[in-house]
Amino acid sequence: MNRDIYLTDKTALELRGASPEGLVQFLDLVLGTGITEAEVHPFQLKFLKDRLSVEKLAVWVETPAEAAACRRMGAARFVTNAESYLNGIDKMEIPDLTVEIRANSVHTFLTDTRRAEQIRDVKIRIAGIPDVFSDDYKDFFSRVFELFGDETSADFSNRLFCATAAAFEWIHSGGVRICASFTGVGHRACAEELLAALNVIDKTGFSLLNMPEIRNVYEKLTDQKVEDFKPVAGRNIFAFESGIHADGIFKNPINYEPFMPESVGNRRRLVIGKHSGRQALNVKLSELRLAVDKRHIDEINDEVRRFAIRMRRALRDDEIKAICENVISQGGAYEG
Amino acid sequence: MKDKRLIKIVDTTLRDGEQRAGLAFSGSEKLACAMVMDRMGIYQIEAGIPAMCREEKDAIYEIMGHRKNAKISTWNRMIESDIESSLDICPDIIHIGVPVSDIQIKEKLHKTRDYVEEQMKKCILKALSGGSEVTLGFEDSSRADMAFMQQLAHQAASLGIKRIRYADTLGICSPSKIGADISELVRTDLEIECHTHDDLGMAVANSIVAAKNGAEFIDTTFLGIGERAGNCNFIKFITGAKDLFEFGIMSDFINLAEIDNEICGILGIGRKKSDLYERGADCAENRGYL
Numbered sequence: 312m313n314r315d316i317y318l319t320d321k322t323a324l325e326l327r328g329a330s331p332e333g334l335v336q337f338l339d340l341v342l343g344t345g346i347t348e349a350e351v352h353p354f355q356l357k358f359l360k361d362r363l364s365v366e367k368l369a370v371w372v373e374t375p376a377e378a379a380a381c382r383r384m385g386a387a388r389f390v391t392n393a394e395s396y397l398n399g400i401d402k403m404e405i406p407d408l409t410v411e412i413r414a415n416s417v418h419t420f421l422t423d424t425r426r427a428e429q430i431r432d433v434k435i436r437i438a439g440i441p442d443v444f445s446d447d448y449k450d451f452f453s454r455v456f457e458l459f460g461d462e463t464s465a466d467f468s469n470r471l472f473c474a475t476a477a478a479f480e481w482i483h484s485g486g487v488r489i490c491a492s493f494t495g496v497g498h499r500a501c502a503e504e505l506l507a508a509l510n511v512i513d514k515t516g517f518s519l520l521n522m523p524e525i526r527n528v529y530e531k532l533t534d535q536k537v538e539d540f541k542p543v544a545g546r547n548i549f550a551f552e553s554g555i556h557a558d559g560i561f562k563n564p565i566n567y568e569p570f571m572p573e574s575v576g577n578r579r580r581l582v583i584g585k586h587s588g589r590q591a592l593n594v595k596l597s598e599l600r601l602a603v604d605k606r607h608i609d610e611i612n613d614e615v616r617r618f619a620i621r622m623r624r625a626l627r628d629d630e631i632k633a634i635c636e637n638v639i640s641q642g643g644a645y646e647g
Numbered sequence: 648m649k650d651k652r653l654i655k656i657v658d659t660t661l662r663d664g665e666q667r668a669g670l671a672f673s674g675s676e677k678l679a680c681a682m683v684m685d686r687m688g689i690y691q692i693e694a695g696i697p698a699m700c701r702e703e704k705d706a707i708y709e710i711m712g713h714r715k716n717a718k719i720s721t722w723n724r725m726i727e728s729d730i731e732s733s734l735d736i737c738p739d740i741i742h743i744g745v746p747v748s749d750i751q752i753k754e755k756l757h758k759t760r761d762y763v764e765e766q767m768k769k770c771i772l773k774a775l776s777g778g779s780e781v782t783l784g785f786e787d788s789s790r791a792d793m794a795f796m797q798q799l800a801h802q803a804a805s806l807g808i809k810r811i812r813y814a815d816t817l818g819i820c821s822p823s824k825i826g827a828d829i830s831e832l833v834r835t836d837l838e839i840e841c842h843t844h845d846d847l848g849m850a851v852a853n854s855i856v857a858a859k860n861g862a863e864f865i866d867t868t869f870l871g872i873g874e875r876a877g878n879c880n881f882i883k884f885i886t887g888a889k890d891l892f893e894f895g896i897m898s899d900f901i902n903l904a905e906i907d908n909e910i911c912g913i914l915g916i917g918r919k920k921s922d923l924y925e926r927g928a929d930c931a932e933n934r935g936y937l
Contacts, residue, residue, distance in 0.1 A: 392764075444822060444855050445891055472883040476822050476852030483823060495848075504848030511819055511847060538870040540667065541846040542876035548667035549875065554699075555724065556874060566787075567874070569817040569846040585671035586699065615701055619671040623915060 314487055316347075316509070319464065320502055322492040322529075323351045324371060329532045331358040337528045341493065344506060344525075345517040350390060350490070353377050360384055375399040390436070397429060407434075409464065414439035421458055435459040436490070437509050441470035443477045452484040464488030467500050474500040479508050493529055494537060494544060503543040503575075511570050533625065543575055550580045552625065554588025557581065561590060575636075584625035585616050597626055601635055611638050612622040654858050654892040655690035656881070657866045660910070662693045662722050663878055664868035672914055679913045681710040684717060687906060690864070691718040691740065697724065697732035700753035708736045718781070725763075725770050734777040741774040741813070742782050743767070747796055748787035749866050750804070760795060764802060771806045784812040789820045791934040800835040808862065810838040812826060817855065818846030818876065822856040833861035838865035844881045845871060850879040855888045867908040884905050 320341050323334060338349045338359065350369045359368060366410060369388035372378040373395045381389065388407045391400050396410045410433045412420055417437050420427050436458075443451060455463055465481050465488070469476040478489050478500035478508075495501035496577045506517040526537050526544050539547040549572040551557055559566035564579065572579050583595050592612050596603050603611065615626060626634075661677050664670070672680070681692050692714070697704040711719045720740035723729040733741045735882040745767050746752055752763055767783070783803050784795055801812055813832060815825065820843065830837050841857035841864070843850040852867045871880030882903050885894060 442887075442890075444852055444859070444887075448822075471851075471887040472880070473849075473852035473855065473887055479847075479849065480822055483821070501848050508849065510845040512821055512824075540872075540876055542845050544816065545876060547668065548846075551874070552668040553666040553874070556666070559751070562757075566751055566755045567817065569819045569875075580668075583670040584669060584747045586666055613700075613718040616702070620673055620702060623671050623673060623676075625669040625671070 316482055316515075317464070317488040318346045318348075318502070319369060319466075319488070320346045320349045320492060321490050321499065321531060322496055322502070323349055323355055325492065326532055327352065327354060331355075331531045333528060335359060335362045337525070337532060338363060340521050340525045340626075341502070343521060344502075344519060346506075349387065353381050353550065356381055356384055360386075372400070375403055378403055378405060380607065393430065396433070401433075405577040409436050411436045411438045412464070414441070414468065417455070421454060427458060434462050434464070436464040436466060436488070436589035438466040438475070438490075439468045440465070441468040441475070443480070444473055447486055448477070448480060452481060452486065456485060461485065462488060464490060466495040469495050469498045469500065474498075475504040475508070478505050479512075482509070487563075494541065496533075501542070507543045507570060507575070510574070518530045519575045522577070525578070546577070547580075547600075547628065549577050550582050552582040552584045552591070553586040554591060557591040563588070563593065578626060583615060583619075583624045583631055585619040587612070595631060596635070599632060601632065602634065603635055603639065607635075607638050611635055614638060651891065651893045652858075653892055654862075654888070655784060655864045656894055656896075657691040657693060657720075657842075657864050658684050658689045658868065658881065659693040659722075659842070659878065660684075660868040660872065660881075660914075661828065662695050663842075663866075663874065664870075664872040665695075667872045667876050667877065670872065670914075670916065674702060676708060677706045678709050678713060678915055680910055681717070681719075682713060683909055683913070685714045686799065688894075689717050690895060691720055693720045693722055693742065693866075694738070696729075697736060698721050698726075698729040704732060704736060704903050710737065711738060713843050718780075719811065722784075723774075724771075727770065728775055730770055730773045733774070733779070737777055738779055741777070742784055742914040743770050743774060743781065744784045744786050744814075745799065746787060747785040747792075747799065748790040749792065750790055751787045763777065764799060765838065767799060768802065768806060771808060775807060781808060782810045782812060782840070783808055784814050784840075785812050787816045788813045789815040789817065792813045793828065796832065796890065797835055800837055802836065804837055808837065809871050810840055811835075811871050812840040812864075812866070813857070813862070815844055816842075817848075818844030818850065820853050821847075821849060822852050825853045826856045826860045829857045829860040829862050840866065844864035844873065845876045845878065845880070848876075850877075851883045851887050854884050855891070856878045858888065858892060869907060869914075870916060 348367050348369050356370050365385050370381045370386045371390050389405050390409045392411050467477040491500040491502035491505050509515040539545050556567050650667050695703045695708040718739040721733040721738045721741050723743050725745050839862045841862040843853045865880035867884050868878040868879050871877040
């Protein structure tokens with residue numbers, strides 16, 4: 312993809328209670344991925360402007376007074392909603408201003424020329440649209456660009472679980488400006504999913520190497536754990552167990568990995584459990600430096616499977632060792 | 648109001664879902680789970696892989712003995728011995744996974760397209776010999792050559808296959824890509840099933856667009872569990888697509904969140920309990936499902 316994409320991260324807007332130091336650390340990491348700017352509240356701008364480049368910050372304002380205060384702080388970019396814009400902010404001279412129109416108003420602006428005229432000369436962001444895939448989304452995007460211009464940005468709602476896909480298709484339909492947030496917080500497109508999709512499908516060069524740090528800082532800021540199998544950001548997404556997949560990965564990870572684990576700061580991890588086959592078991596035994604006669608492998612494999620079903624989970628390394636020792640030394644099953 | 652088209656749900660919680668690293672369902676858990684799915688009207692339950700082990704085969708057989716409505720299918724590699732394991736238990740549907748991308752044919756099978764075509768035919772004929780319906784799964788469809796897939800589809804149709812599964816095995820599809828691919832495959836006149844993975848967070852949208860472009864069957868799992876970041880989440884798909892399609896799910900089970908909780912309780916999985924070496928205390932026995 313040759314176009315530059317202007318990505319706005321809106322995570323900070325959902326982190327009102329975050330500590331200043333933590334928020335600085337988080338946004339510094341997020342901006343390091345190649346995301347263009349972070350959108351913040353005026354009170355956050357106060358401490359962020361001295362720690363991060365103000366060029367990489369956009370501030371959400373709702374009154375002329377807020378806008379004026381942020382302008383005095385040196386804010387470079389502003390975002391507001393349509394109502395606030397028409398209630399006074401339109402009278403201010405703000406060089407870089409985006410006006411956000413919510414989902415239920417987009418249709419009004421698309422069909423009412425008088426309303427459309429009121430916001431003709433500003434950059435527009437359409438926000439809160441949950442569903443683009445029910446109808447002809449390419450036609451809808453085309454009409455939006457035609458009415459509001461190519462600089463229109465979008466902040467899709469994830470209420471119907473399609474926001475990341477909508478954001479991706481928006482870019483593919485010609486959109487250059489898009490909003491997202493880490494893990495999709497605030498019910499919107501998920502930033503790390505969008506960046507990974509652009510990297511995998513369009514071979515862009517966003518850097519997700521610091522995904523573990525971003526995740527860790529986010530978890531500290533929010534006191535909430537990111538799910539272990541969350542796309543792109545999850546700790547365990549490259550853990551593999553099933554025999555068929557393990558076989559394919561051992562031969563060449565390209566068989567089953569959409570992107571390299573290292574590209575998101577992760578690593579591939581072999582898990583031994585119910586679905587493990589002989590080959591995976593051999594690899595694990597080699598990792599554990601256990602020399603096992605191949606006569607015993609089938610029995611060990613059977614014991615591993617029975618243990619996993621009995622305990623309803625994967626096996627830890629010490630449990631695998633114990634099974635091996637029992638099978639080899641006693642010729643019997645490990646009771647565990 | 649225009650009638651909504653029926654989309655048949657193929658649940659693969661007990662097969663692809665269980666392949667999430669660290670999960671191990673007992674036969675009794677699988678049975679309890681399948682009964683919930685059967686009662687709620689899920690069209691097809693992909694119950695497991697008989698070739699994996701005796702316990703798995705027994706569990707699937709048990710499910711077949713208790714279900715009332717759902718079709719029970721088994722998943723098989725494109726290997727005669729796998730098919731034989733399925734034939735032993737005579738499921739309603741024998742599903743055969745056929746790697747179709749040049750990457751997997753070369754790197755996983757170490758074979759050629761010709762081999763895949765011949766082996767596919769052998770396995771289809773063997774599977775049909777038992778009287779079960781046979782469906783094919785085109786593994787890694789999203790990286791496969793469409794002309795090759797269509798060629799295989801025509802071959803399969805000539806042998807009596809009526810349905811093929813487009814599998815975005817690596818979860819790398821976008822809605823526009825999958826919409827275009829499904830539209831092409833629909834031209835083979837076979838029924839098209841769509842199986843998506845969520846590696847890029849687009850599984851639900853991809854499944855919706857696939858259905859809009861002619862897929863009649865959509866694969867889902869409860870809680871979206873599956874390999875890596877998982878599969879298309881059943882609840883999310885139903886929620887996202889409910890204004891577009893009917894799913895044949897009984898109205899008694901309209902409270903999808905309750906059903907989701909019930910399944911998760913049976914299987915001992917939850918949104919927070921995802922550590923590989925722990926299982927939720929709420930496994931089937933503890934919840935009194937058995």
